[in-house]
Amino acid sequence: xxxxxxSKEPFSDWRSGSTVKGILEAIRRETRxxxxxxxxxxxxxxxxxxxxxxxxxxxxxxxxxxxxSGPGCPVCITPDYYHEAIIDLVTSNNNILIATFGDLTRVxxxxxxxxxxxxxxxxxxxxxxxxxxxxxxxxxxxxxEVIFFGAxxxxxxxxxxxxxxxxxxxxxxxxxxxxxxxxxxxxxxxILQSGQVAIDGFIYPGHVSVIIGQQAYRFVAEEFRTPGAxxxxxxxxxxxxxxxxxxxxxxxxxxxxxxxxxxxxxxxxPVALALMAExxxxxxxxxxxxxxxxxxxxxxxPCWQALDAVRKFDLALQPGKSLQSSCRCGEVLKGLLEPVxxxxxxxxxNPDHPLGPxxxxxxxxxxxxxxxxxxxxxx
Amino acid sequence: xxxxxxxMGSGGRLMQEFINEKLLPLFKNPYLKVLHDSALLPDSxxxxxxxxxxxxxxxxxxxxxxxxxxxxVNDLVVSGARPEYLSLALIIEEGLEMEILEKIxxxxxxxxxxxxxxxVTGDTKVVPRGQADKIYINTAGxxxxxGRPRPEKIxxxxxxxxxxxxxxxxxxxMLARNNFRMSSRVRSxxxxxxxxxxxxxxxxxxxxxxxxxxxxxxxxxLAGKIGFPVLVEEEAIPVSRALxxxxxxxxxxxxxxxxxxRALIVVKESEAKRVxxxxxxxxxxxxxxxxxxxxxxxxxxxxxxxxxxxxxxRLLEPLTSELLPRIC
Numbered sequence: 001x002x003x004x005x006x007s008k009e010p011f012s013d014w015r016s017g018s019t020v021k022g023i024l025e026a027i028r029r030e031t032r033x034x035x036x037x038x039x040x041x042x043x044x045x046x047x048x049x050x051x052x053x054x055x056x057x058x059x060x061x062x063x064x065x066x067x068x069s070g071p072g073c074p075v076c077i078t079p080d081y082y083h084e085a086i087i088d089l090v091t092s093n094n095n096i097l098i099a100t101f102g103d104l105t106r107v108x109x110x111x112x113x114x115x116x117x118x119x120x121x122x123x124x125x126x127x128x129x130x131x132x133x134x135x136x137x138x139x140x141x142x143x144x145e146v147i148f149f150g151a152x153x154x155x156x157x158x159x160x161x162x163x164x165x166x167x168x169x170x171x172x173x174x175x176x177x178x179x180x181x182x183x184x185x186x187x188x189x190x191i192l193q194s195g196q197v198a199i200d201g202f203i204y205p206g207h208v209s210v211i212i213g214q215q216a217y218r219f220v221a222e223e224f225r226t227p228g229a230x231x232x233x234x235x236x237x238x239x240x241x242x243x244x245x246x247x248x249x250x251x252x253x254x255x256x257x258x259x260x261x262x263x264x265x266x267x268x269x270p271v272a273l274a275l276m277a278e279x280x281x282x283x284x285x286x287x288x289x290x291x292x293x294x295x296x297x298x299x300x301x302p303c304w305q306a307l308d309a310v311r312k313f314d315l316a317l318q319p320g321k322s323l324q325s326s327c328r329c330g331e332v333l334k335g336l337l338e339p340v341x342x343x344x345x346x347x348x349x350n351p352d353h354p355l356g357p358x359x360x361x362x363x364x365x366x367x368x369x370x371x372x373x374x375x376x377x378x379x
Numbered sequence: 380x381x382x383x384x385x386x387m388g389s390g391g392r393l394m395q396e397f398i399n400e401k402l403l404p405l406f407k408n409p410y411l412k413v414l415h416d417s418a419l420l421p422d423s424x425x426x427x428x429x430x431x432x433x434x435x436x437x438x439x440x441x442x443x444x445x446x447x448x449x450x451x452v453n454d455l456v457v458s459g460a461r462p463e464y465l466s467l468a469l470i471i472e473e474g475l476e477m478e479i480l481e482k483i484x485x486x487x488x489x490x491x492x493x494x495x496x497x498x499v500t501g502d503t504k505v506v507p508r509g510q511a512d513k514i515y516i517n518t519a520g521x522x523x524x525x526g527r528p529r530p531e532k533i534x535x536x537x538x539x540x541x542x543x544x545x546x547x548x549x550x551x552x553m554l555a556r557n558n559f560r561m562s563s564r565v566r567s568x569x570x571x572x573x574x575x576x577x578x579x580x581x582x583x584x585x586x587x588x589x590x591x592x593x594x595x596x597x598x599x600x601l602a603g604k605i606g607f608p609v610l611v612e613e614e615a616i617p618v619s620r621a622l623x624x625x626x627x628x629x630x631x632x633x634x635x636x637x638x639x640x641r642a643l644i645v646v647k648e649s650e651a652k653r654v655x656x657x658x659x660x661x662x663x664x665x666x667x668x669x670x671x672x673x674x675x676x677x678x679x680x681x682x683x684x685x686x687x688x689x690x691x692x693r694l695l696e697p698l699t700s701e702l703l704p705r706i707c
Contacts, residue, residue, distance in 0.1 A: 011627065012688070020689040053632075055691020115384075129558060235689040351699040352386075352393055374682055374694045 014234030015054070023239040024063050030246045031064030038065050039198055040245055041191075041335055043184060044072035044205030045363025046233055052372035054235040065242060068197065068335040069368075071187055072205055074151040075101075075361035076333055077287045078180040080109040085315040086149060086178065087111045090119040097141055098125045099134035100149035103361045108354060131156075131163035138167070138175035147309045151180035155207040157298060158272035161279040164300065164307050176309040179299050181280065184208050185216050186296035187287065192224045197335045201245035202228035203238065206260045213268025214258050221254040229257035230264050279304060286319065288357065289330030329356035332365050339369040346370060390591030391698040415528065416587065417458035417520075425460030427451060428519035434705040436483065436513055438555040440547070440567030443516055444486030446639060446707060450590070451520040452494045453572045457586040457642055459579055460522035462494060467501040468517040473508045483514065494571045496520065526579020530645075533584050533605045535675035538651035540644040542575070542664040543568065544617040545594045546636030550625055552706045559629060564621040570640030574661050581657065582650025589641045590707060592698035595634040597643045598683035599697040608678030611671030611695075613688045634685070635698050637706050645673070 013019060031038060042048055048069045051057045060067055071077050087109070090096050098114070105114040105125060114125050122144070128134050134148035150160045160177065167175040184205060191197060204217055209230045220226050227248030231241025237260060244257040258264055276298070285297025300308040309315060326344060331337035339345050339358065349355040351367055358364035386393045403411065410418040417427035431447040441449075448465065455462040467487065471480065491498055551567040553559070572588060587597050594616065602609045618633050626633050640663065646654045651669055658667035678684045683695040 015688045017688060017690040053693060054687045054689040055685075055693040056689060057691075059691055235687075352396075371696045371699075372693045374684060374692060375679055 011234050014232075014236040016236075019236045020054075020056070020239060023236060023243055024059055027060070027065060027239065027243050027246055028063040030243070030250055034064060037061070038200045038246060038249060039068055040065055040201045040203060040242060041068045041070045041197070041199050042072075042203040042238070043070035043188065044203075044208065045069075045076070045361070045365070045368075046207075047072070047203055047205065047231065047238055048365055048368050049363060050233050050235060050238050052368045055372075056235055056239070057373075060242070065246065067242075068199065069332070069365040070191070070202075070335055071287065071290055071333045072153070072184070073333075073358070073361050073363035073365070074153055074156075074180065074182055075103045075107060076329060076357040076364050077182060077289065078104070078107075078151045078357070079286050079288050079319065080107070081317055081319055082149070082151075082178065082180050083107055083109045083114060084111050085317055086114060086125075086147075087117050089147075089313055089315065090117060090123045090125060092120065093123060094120045095122040095144045096120075097123065097137060097144045097146045098149055099128045099137050099146060100125070101129075101151070102127045104149060104151055106354065106360045107357045108360075131160045135163050135167055135172070135175060138172050139170075142174060144174060146175050147178055147313075148175070149178045149180070149309075151182075153182055153184055153205070153208050154211040154276075155205075157181050157280070158211060158269075158275055161275050164279060164304060165275070167307055168304065173306075176307050176312045177300065178309040178315070179280075181298040182285065182287065183282070183296050183298065185212070185219070186293050187290060188217070188220060190290055190293045190296070191334065192220065192226065194334075199226065199335070200249050201226060201254075203241045203245065204228050204230040204256070206230060206232045206237070206264065209258075209260065209264045209268070211269050211272050214256050214264065214266045216268070217256045221256055225254050227254040227257075230260050232260040232262070287333075289333035327356040329358040329366070332358050339366040340373075342366070386699075389698065390596065393699075395697075415458050416454040417460060419458065419524065419527075423524040424521060425455055425458050425524055426519065426521050427454040427458070428517065429454060430515060430517040431707060432512075432515050432705045433552065433707050434512060435552075435555050436479070438567055439551050439565070441569035441639070442483060442486050443514060444483040445490045445569055447516040447518050448487055448490035448494060448496070449569055449571050449639060450707060451518040452496060453588040453640070453642070455520050455522045456572045456575055457528075457588050459524050459526035459528055461525050461576055462496045462520050462522040462573070464499045464521050465491065465496050466517075466519040467498045469501070469503045470511055470515040470517075471503070471505045472511045472513050473505055475513055480514070490571070494573055525576055526583070528585050530585050530601075530604050533607070533645055533673055535607055535673050536648040537584065537673045538646050538648060538669050539598075539609060539611060539671045539673070540646060540651070540655060540658070540667060540669050541589070541594065541617065542572070542642050542644065542658060542667045543640070544619040544622065544666055545589060545638055545641060546622055546626070546633040547619065548639040549593065549636030549706055550622055550631070552637075553629075553631075554625070561625070561628065563625040565619070565625060568638050568640040570663055572640065572642055572663075574663060575642060575644070578644070578654055578657065581654055582647040583644055583654065584647065585645040586642050589638040589643055591637050593633070593635040593637055594643065595632070595683070595685075595695040596697040598695055601643070601645070602683040603681050605673065606680055608674045608680065608682045608684060609671060610674045610677055610684045610686060612686050615668055615670045617666045617668050634695065639707060648672075
């Protein structure tokens with residue numbers, strides 16, 4: 001047999017209509033005869049994006065699978081008080097340079113957003129594309145205190161940890177990290193333990209899994225008897241993950257399947273994991289919507305405190321009043337509420353005037369629904 | 380206190396709101412009200428103006444000079460007018476090297492003669508260092524109508540065409556700023572659309588040059604205007620290979636990237652193939668394609684929809700938050 005010629009386009013095979021149709025048909029065959037649709041949570045916001053951008057969500061519904069968006073958007077789950085602490089810092093101090101990712105600057109809080117804040121003389125808020133860029137800002141601006149406000153899951157945490165390590169080795173005195181770093185497995189545990197959402201299975205985030213590996217989710221299958229599959233981010237990737245979960249449900253054999261084998265290893269990335277263990281320690285952290293979750297956040301270890309913005313500037317990371325009592329991002333993040341069922345959605349909350357982080361972030365379920373869904377309620 | 384945000388100038392929804400709520404009521408008159416790319420004046424005259432603030436001023440495929448002529452020429456062409464005369468106003472930052480200025484002026488001259496337009500009036504201002512960034516250019520253009528957009532005639536079945544691969548200007552600018560530290564062979568598509576003029580007599584009902592907000596924003600505007608949904612096929616939209624590679628890495632949607640030498644054209648169903656063949660015979664539109672049609676079965680009134688390569692349907696919203704300021 002001659003090997004098939006690889007396609008010219010990098011991902012066309014994973015997107016093609018015929019591949020997608022074939023897998024959808026296989027899912028439909030499996031769900032035939034079930035008395036209710038299966039409810040599968042895609043944990044990661046990028047998967048939510050794939051499902052909407054390719055228009056797969058309604059097709060899956062027809063095939064007997066309801067997809068529920070999970071908490072996998074770091075911008076969305078970072079509590080307001082991180083933003084408020086920064087707003088306080090830049091409005092009351094001169095020569096502070098906050099470097100952060102674009103989405104984070106637009107999150108509305110009781111004190112406005114980072115974008116609408118007017119910093120004190122010499123202070124500013126700058127958008128960067130990588131933690132490394134923040135480090136370079138510190139090198140180029142020795143007269144300023146550069147604080148990198150980084151929110152992320154296991155995917156981005158190693159790069160952030162590496163940047164801090166570099167700052168330490170270069171003895172950069174004017175660089176520090178405000179860490180809003182979150183871990184996926186404890187959040188899954190909290191969702192399962194709360195029992196509020198009926199979930200038949202999970203699609204695990206592909207790039208988080210590159211770091212933490214397949215075994216990190218074993219407790220979901222073993223303790224909670226809930227199926228799951230790691231999936232990549234092309235339409236066919238996600239559908240293969242869903243097919244695997246549907247099959248596990250039907251056979252009553254929950255496991256952690258790996259449908260993203262081209263990049264995910266069983267043990268994850270040992271180098272990245274070692275770096276995280278060297279620099280960071282877990283603590284009991286607050287998630288917007290999900291609340292206080294045991295060992296679900298990472299912060300710098302005490303030996304790196306010179307680089308920890310919380311310690312360096314004595315930041316008060318305390319829950320304050322929340323901005324919009326009727327914003328229901330919390331329930332959206334838990335999978336309890338579909339974005340369109342929020343009374344604010346599309347009427348007063350839209351991408352130009354977001355009232356909650358889920359309408360701000362490119363991985364936020366509300367923004368994705370608003371942007372990509374035909375017939376979603378508007379205005 | 381409400382302040383002007385970058386998004387207000389992005390060509391997206393906030394800019395529409397600004398125009399509709401602040402400008403239109405203030406300057407109320409029948410010519411402005413139409414809000415086409417040019418004002419259609421008595422005696423078959425069309426008038427348009429545009430300011431150019433692109434950063435960087437030189438980029439692969441063009442510079443602020445070529446842009447400032449082509450952009451204004453193209454606004455006239457898609458309004459149905461043959462461009463004839465241009466004004467040229469320069470706002471220059473003190474300290475700009477004369478050699479750079481001369482290079483830009485040479486570009487302007489070359490592009491103007493290529494477009495067969497004369498620069499007949501102008502203005503030069505220099506502002507103190509730091510009060511502008513290198514150079515800004517404003518041009519206004521005037522020409523006589525050879526055709527007339529007829530959006531009210533558009534009906535289900537009419538075809539949507541693009542004149543070439545989309546998104547190249549936006550990406551070229553993005554990469555030229557080097558924020559992402561990657562390089563690519565993508566060059567700006569900055570160029571004149573003069574070759575579209577004869578098509579006004581061949582069944583074309585509407586044209587719009589695809590600039591800020593990209594193809595998706597133009598489609599969404601069109602759908603809002605005509606009262607029917609429009610549906611385009613992802614597979615049919617021309618995107619160059621180089622662009623595809625770069626956007627995969629950056630995670631950018633090509634349908635929201637700006638062009639500076641492409642247009643969306645609505646053609647009567649019966650004439651679509653003929654118009655496509657004419658386009659394909661000309662160098663700048665060799666990769667033109669029919670990408671979809673006006674609908675009456677799929678979608679709701681005012682919606683622009685995309686059938687994805689995976690076979691699903693997706694809404695195309697106008698661009699809301701600015702991808703990148705100062706792309707043109």
